[in-house]
Structure formats: C-alpha cells, structure tokens
Amino acid sequence: MAPNRRAFARSPARFAATTLIGAALLATGVARAASHDIASFIKEHDRNGDGVVTAQEYQAVRDQQFKALDTNGDGWVSEAEYTAEFEARLNKENVAPERKAQQLKQTHIRFVAIDLDGDQKMSREEFMASGWRMFGFHDKNGDQKVDQADVALAAAFKPLLDKDRADAGKAP
Numbered sequence: 731m732a733p734n735r736r737a738f739a740r741s742p743a744r745f746a747a748t749t750l751i752g753a754a755l756l757a758t759g760v761a762r763a764a765s766h767d768i769a770s771f772i773k774e775h776d777r778n779g780d781g782v783v784t785a786q787e788y789q790a791v792r793d794q795q796f797k798a799l800d801t802n803g804d805g806w807v808s809e810a811e812y813t814a815e816f817e818a819r820l821n822k823e824n825v826a827p828e829r830k831a832q833q834l835k836q837t838h839i840r841f842v843a844i845d846l847d848g849d850q851k852m853s854r855e856e857f858m859a860s861g862w863r864m865f866g867f868h869d870k871n872g873d874q875k876v877d878q879a880d881v882a883l884a885a886a887f888k889p890l891l892d893k894d895r896a897d898a899g900k901a902p
C-alpha cells in the first residue's frame with residue numbers, strides 16, 4: 731500500500747465516505763438485492779455472452795469503461811467526467827428529476843470513495859481497485875469468476891440475511 735493511500739485510509743474524509751456508502755447501501759437493502767445485483771453485474775460485464783464473467787473479461791471491460799470515462803484523454807477521470815457519464819445514462823433512462831438529484835448525490839459519494847488518495851483525480855489504479863472490490867463482492871464462492879453459481883449462493887443466503895435482520899429488530 732502506498733504511504734499516501736495509508737494516510738487517506740485513516741483520514742476523516744475516508745471515514746465519512748465509507749460510512750455514507752455503508753448507510754446508502756443499507757438503505758437500499760443491499761442484502762435483499764444481492765442475487766439480483768449479481769445478475770445485473772453479469773449482464774453488464776459478460777462480453778462474450780457465455781453467462782460467465784471471468785477476471786480477464788472483467789479487466790477488459792473495466793479498461794474500456796475507464797477510457798470512455800476519461801473523455802478528454804488526460805489519463806485520469808475528474809468528478810465532472812464521472813458525473814457527466816452517469817447523468818447521460820440517467821437522461822437516457824428518463825429518470826424522474828427528484829430521483830436524478832438523489833442519484834447524482836450518490837455519484838459524488840462514489841467518486842470520493844474511489845478516489846482513495848483524495849487528490850480529486852480518479853486514476854486508472856483507483857478505478858481498477860474499486861472494480862476488484864466489486865468483483866470480489868459478487869464472486870461469492872471465490873473462484874475468480876462471477877456466474878450463476880454466485881447468483882444461486884446469494885439467493886440461498888438471502889433468507890438467512892433477512893432472518894438476521896428481522897431478529898435484530900426484535901426486543902431481547
């Protein structure tokens with residue numbers, strides 16, 4: 731780990747970013763949506779359409795995404811570039827204005843979380859590191875592939891996670 735990254739890992743900005751993301755994920759019910767999220771992840775990254783996202787395939791798609799995000803081609807992605815891409819997607823999907831404003835706020839939180847050293851530039855390394863965290867999160871059985879086996883695992887654990895949550899809500 732680079733020293734500047736280590737410093738940021740301890741910094742209040744980093745803490746605030748990860749806490750906000752945690753809260754946002756809980757609010758949207760990440761456990762409930764886990765199996766659905768993996769299915770969308772496969773749809774978005776399965777380049778050859780065999781239903782499996784290999785690590786190599788993911789790397790290639792992620793590389794392409796970074797290039798597309800870096801619209802002025804200076805080798806890093808600014809928050810403006812990052813937001814513009816997301817906003818274009820929301821516009822295409824005809825998202826309601828109030829939902830759009832909320833989503834753009836999330837975009838800022840995501841940018842801060844990906845920009846590990848806090849220099850306001852999303853480097854390729856930072857973008858890839860964030861991608862591998864996501865890949866690892868979806869690869870439930872840890873075989874370096876994301877496929878239906880991971881969807882099935884997430885679906886199988888869903889009732890357990892839901893039960894934990896229900897129990898947590900009960901008085902002791």
Ligand SMILES: [Ca+2]
Nearest residue numbers: 776778780782
């Ligand atoms: Ca594939």
Ligand SMILES: [Ca+2]
Nearest residue numbers: 845849851852
């Ligand atoms: Ca950075």
Ligand SMILES: [Ca+2]
Nearest residue numbers: 869873875876
């Ligand atoms: Ca897997």
